[in-house]
Amino acid sequence: MRNLEHIPRIYVGTYGQYNNGSLFGKWFDLTDYVDRKEFLQDCFEFHRNELDPELMFQDWENIPDFLISECSLHKEAFAYFEATGEMDDETAEAFNIYCKQINYWPSNGYELDDQLEGFRESYQGFFGVSGKDAALEYAYQYVEDTGLLSGVPQAIERYFDYEAFAKDLFLEGYSEHEGHIFTDY
Template sequence: MEAKVLSEAKVYVGTYGKYNNGSLSGAWLDLSDYSDKEEFYEACRELHKDEEDAEYMFQDWENVPEGLIGESWISENFFSLRDAVEDLGDTEQEAFFVWCNYKSHDLSEEDADDLIKAFQDEYIGQYDDEETFATQIVAECYELPDFAETYFDYQRFARDLFMCDYWFDDGFVFRAA
């Protein structure tokens, strides 16, 4: 799952009727303009008011995670997830999607607030590699004299840390749960 900036999500909305008549007529709608699915569909109705009983066709979208949108539907969970991740910084949002992918979370079904809470419990931070994280752990938890640091094997210590207690993906470190 590629990281998405949900506050920048947008959808190109046409209709099946227009498409079947050879027209791609529609418009990009910025999902940040709508508080929920009903408000979004109201904008779709207004956009295509020239068509009676229009069947909306989402022909393209950006910054909407897989499983939250399809050609003819958008998940109610998109709006609650967008609101839940709003307080996360850009780096944390990216880490959130790495975490969701690694843990195989179903964004369309799971409660957004519960996902954010579980993510925050497990997220440690962004690091260049596992060894950089291990070096920080040693510096924070142990007071090694300078001569001992030259003998300390950070690479092996990192290997041991990431065998059971932590996991690393795409530059982010998480607590194993």
């Protein structure tokens, strides 16, 4: 895991306890488990005082909503945590955005490896530094990286409209989410 403030945790109670007016449960740190099966076994063990406990995830931290609900944790959750745990915070945030707002994983049916590959191809970087316009910052970087204005006399280059160019870029194949830039193809 990257650091303690990003540890995925779930407060697990049961529907039986909840229906009897109790919020009795326990916070489980998912980094303590190898996989979902081991986590669920520990949850059932904790609630062994009930005959047939129906687990209820009453609260969670640092788990994307597309991986969890009140009654289930997606089977790929631990693989997702492992993958994002190897990323820096900025890239992990971008991958979360990609899964949630761009390529809708896991509901898109892709395997995690395919989702990661698509993300690597799509993600252009973070350009929202210091509250600046990320699309405009990316346009400047794009022009520089592609050499779009190379060979153009400096006197003419001054008149290039980066704002209009940025607008056109983001109408035809790029999107910006919270300062992160992605290709749309």
